[in-house]
Amino acid sequence: MVREESLTLYGFFTRAEKRAFDLLMLVQHVGPKLALAILSVLSPDELSERAIRSRKTWKRLDAVPGVAPRWPSAWCANYGTRPPS
Numbered sequence: 001m002v003r004e005e006s007l008t009l010y011g012f013f014t015r016a017e018k019r020a021f022d023l024l025m026l027v028q029h030v031g032p033k034l035a036l037a038i039l040s041v042l043s044p045d046e047l048s049e050r051a052i053r054s055r056k057t058w059k060r061l062d063a064v065p066g067v068a069p070r071w072p073s074a075w076c077a078n079y080g081t082r083p084p085s
Contacts, residue, residue, distance in 0.1 A: 010032065014044070016045070017044055020047050023047070024038055024047075033066070034064075037064050038061070038067070041060055042061070
């Protein structure tokens with residue numbers, strides 16, 4: 001990631017992790033620090049469209065430091081899904 005004031009390098013074990021990181025970076029209010037925190041709690045498979053509709057996944061997202069209550073709605077707006085009710 002290149003910014004005016006720094007050059008930051010992120011490494012991933014698998015391509016799936018890299019793709020999940022890239023998708024998370026597209027969500028409004030998610031930066032690299034939060035994307036990495038989410039990936040430390042959820043695997044790329046758990047971030048799939050099917051899994052993201054699971055209540056269990058949303059509860060695990062609540063455990064991630066920095067995930068604000070409004071973040072799930074930003075995710076849903078980006079990906080056209082709804083959080084489980």
